[in-house]
Amino acid sequence: xxxxxxxxxxxxxxxxxxxxxxxxxxxxxxxxxxxxxxxxxxxxxxxxxxxxxxxxxxxxxxxxxxxxxxxxxxxxxxxxxxxxxxxxxxxxxxxxxxxxxxxxxxxxxxxxxxxxxxxxxxxxxxxxxxxxxxxxxxxxxxxxxxxxxxxxxxxxxxxxxxxxxxxxxxxxxxxxxxxxxxxxxxxxxxxxxxxxxxxxxxxxxxxxxxxxxxxxxxxxxxxxxxxxxxxxxxxxxxxxxxxxxxxxxxxxxx
Amino acid sequence: xxxxxxxxxxxxxxxxxxxxxxxxxxxxxxxxxxxxxxxxxxxxxxxxxxxxxxxxxxxxxxxxxxxxxxxxxxxxxxxxxxxxxxxxxxxxxxxxxxxxxxxxxxxxxxxxxxxxxxxxxxxxxxxxxxxxxxxxxxxxxxxxxxxxxxxxxxxxxxxxxxxxxxxxxxxxxxxxxxxxxxxxxxxxxxxxxxxxxxxxxxxxxxxxxxxxxxxxxxxxxxxxxxxxxxxxxxxxxxxxxxxxxxxxxxxxxxxxxxxxxxxxxxxxxxxxxxxxxxxxxxxxxxxxxxxxxxxxxxxxxxxxxxxxxxxxxxxxxxxxxxxxxxxxxxxxx
Numbered sequence: 001x002x003x004x005x006x007x008x009x010x011x012x013x014x015x016x017x018x019x020x021x022x023x024x025x026x027x028x029x030x031x032x033x034x035x036x037x038x039x040x041x042x043x044x045x046x047x048x049x050x051x052x053x054x055x056x057x058x059x060x061x062x063x064x065x066x067x068x069x070x071x072x073x074x075x076x077x078x079x080x081x082x083x084x085x086x087x088x089x090x091x092x093x094x095x096x097x098x099x100x101x102x103x104x105x106x107x108x109x110x111x112x113x114x115x116x117x118x119x120x121x122x123x124x125x126x127x128x129x130x131x132x133x134x135x136x137x138x139x140x141x142x143x144x145x146x147x148x149x150x151x152x153x154x155x156x157x158x159x160x161x162x163x164x165x166x167x168x169x170x171x172x173x174x175x176x177x178x179x180x181x182x183x184x185x186x187x188x189x190x191x192x193x194x195x196x197x198x199x200x201x202x203x204x205x206x207x208x209x210x211x212x213x214x215x216x217x218x219x220x221x222x223x224x225x226x227x228x229x230x231x232x233x234x235x236x237x238x239x240x241x242x243x244x245x246x247x248x249x250x251x252x253x254x
Numbered sequence: 255x256x257x258x259x260x261x262x263x264x265x266x267x268x269x270x271x272x273x274x275x276x277x278x279x280x281x282x283x284x285x286x287x288x289x290x291x292x293x294x295x296x297x298x299x300x301x302x303x304x305x306x307x308x309x310x311x312x313x314x315x316x317x318x319x320x321x322x323x324x325x326x327x328x329x330x331x332x333x334x335x336x337x338x339x340x341x342x343x344x345x346x347x348x349x350x351x352x353x354x355x356x357x358x359x360x361x362x363x364x365x366x367x368x369x370x371x372x373x374x375x376x377x378x379x380x381x382x383x384x385x386x387x388x389x390x391x392x393x394x395x396x397x398x399x400x401x402x403x404x405x406x407x408x409x410x411x412x413x414x415x416x417x418x419x420x421x422x423x424x425x426x427x428x429x430x431x432x433x434x435x436x437x438x439x440x441x442x443x444x445x446x447x448x449x450x451x452x453x454x455x456x457x458x459x460x461x462x463x464x465x466x467x468x469x470x471x472x473x474x475x476x477x478x479x480x481x482x483x484x485x486x487x488x489x490x491x492x493x494x495x496x497x498x499x500x501x502x503x504x505x506x507x508x509x510x511x512x513x514x515x516x517x518x519x520x521x522x523x524x525x526x527x528x529x530x531x532x533x534x535x536x537x538x539x540x541x542x543x544x545x546x547x548x549x550x551x552x553x554x555x556x557x558x559x560x561x562x563x564x565x566x567x568x569x570x571x572x573x574x575x576x577x578x579x580x581x582x583x584x585x586x587x
Contacts, residue, residue, distance in 0.1 A: 066468070068464065068467075068468075087467065087472070088464075088467040088468055089466075089467045089469075089470050089471055089472045092468065092469060092470035093470055097468070098468050100464075100465070100468070104462050104464075104465045106457060106458055106461040106462060106465065107461065108457065108461060108526060109454075109457060109458075109461070110264070110266065112264055112266045113266045113454065113457075116266045116267070116454055117454045117455065117457075117458045117466070117469055117471070118469040118470070120451040120454060120455070121469065121470040124451065125267065126267065128267075128451070129265070129266055129267045132266070133263060145263070145264045146264035164468075164469060165468075167469075168469060168470060
């Protein structure tokens with residue numbers, strides 16, 4: 001992208017080619033179909049929100065798209081390249097990064113070292129360390145750089161997860177519940193950070209439980225239930241969709 | 255962030271605690287001057303210290319517990335001795351090889367074995383690798399016992415060896431020097447790993463394989479590299495050990511207790527520390543001498559109790575305890 005950010009492109013009415021596409025993604029575990037025939041696409045600078053009640057298959061889809069779970073059917077492309085059968089480690093080289101729902105720092109390592117592990121993907125030696133530190137500054141963790149990762153509180157662990165993903169210098173970022181469980185000020189900081197990342201041209205797929213967060217951040221929302229697509233569209237359209245309301249509130253509310 | 259610029263920036267890429275390594279090397283260098291009469295103990299302790307350090311590149315850094323390192327030790331010892339013995343030379347060799355070439359070939363053989371062995375087992379998770387290590391060592395022992403070429407159950411005698419820079423390799427002082435150089439080499443390699451991309455990749459794989467994969471690291475590849483380095487160094491130690499023993503048999507060299515002892519030294523000293531295995535080896539050797547004289551056959555029982563105590567109360571070994579105590583000597587530093 002020669003200087004043009006994705007947002008300026010879309011502002012000009014030009015739609016960039018999709019960064020990520022998924023076609024007919026189906027994931028079965030034995031006889032259980034956890035994800036059934038999901039299609040989606042994400043463009044640079046776009047935030048795709050993935051919602052649905054517990055057990056809807058969001059995290060399984062997430063794991064399927066990032067390569068941690070094998071697809072039973074379907075196809076995934078990243079920047080036009082078929083990555084359906086690539087291992088997660090190969091996907092990160094092509095520009096895909098993810099966080100984990102249960103944040104998992106390398107506990108024996110310091111905060112800086114945690115990010116350094118990721119920075120080594122694209123940098124060597126001191127340059128990797130400099131890059132790791134710069135990412136820590138960006139997510140506001142630089143003052144904790146020397147601290148053992150095991151000692152961080154939840155909000156900072158989430159930031160560390162994000163820092164590790166960002167240190168890979170991805171084009172596409174998967175966020176698995178980065179905001180749930182944070183207190184309101186920390187939530188707002190995270191929301192601002194995610195928005196900033198999208199504005200810099202990153203494509204983002206996020207799974208989130210907190211409705212108002214996903215509704216304000218997302219450009220496009222997909223709602224799943226029982227592994228299937230329930231509704232999709234703009235946040236407002238999905239929120240108003242009768243099936244979505246029924247899935248969240250149940251049938252028999254009076 | 256203007257405030258961050260004023261803070262002293264911490265460093266991650268360092269060689270770790272070089273002072274501690276230096277102090278330990280100094281103690282080992284001074285040993286012959288003080289305990290010149292106990293050179294046998296000194297040489298074997300140093301060899302096992304180097305073996306524990308070698309083991310730890312796989313067992314500590316990559317977190318893959320091997321209970322079969324006796325096999326790699328044996329490959330080093332047997333390869334070097336067979337290639338140096340005129341009566342046992344393979345047909346394609348016109349003359350016996352000097353021990354240093356034999357040791358080098360032993361290292362290559364060990365690396366090749368590790369590559370195949372790791373390639374087959376590292377794709378599996380959990381304790382499969384550990385189980386396979388016991389099996390491989392067992393198979394190798396059976397081969398050694400049943401093959402005429404390797405001297406069957408009687409083992410091998412070391413032939414006359416050429417001198418190294420005019421030094422007699424059977425002189426205990428020279429052997430002490432070789433063992434010292436071996437420990438030094440394993441320390442240097444470990445410090446280099448500590449400061450490298452490889453070192454961080456290995457630690458990430460040890461802590462969380464999926465977390466590592468998400469950061470672009472291939473766990474199988476990382477473990478393989480660690481295994482191959484560990485195998486090469488262990489085989490080198492095996493060659494030096496063979497020179498020290500002068501005669502060895504499968505029952506002394508290729509048995510499970512040897513593998514366990516190497517692993518135990520590293521675990522008790524602290525597998526997540528650079529110098530832990532070395533410290534563990536020194537302490538266990540000293541206590542081993544005491545236990546052997548005081549308790550004779552209860553020796554192994556005490557080893558067993560030690561494993562239990564350490565795994566329950568100090569999973570990161572003695573060096574881990576130091577770290578918890580606030581002395582920042584431990585964990586890969």
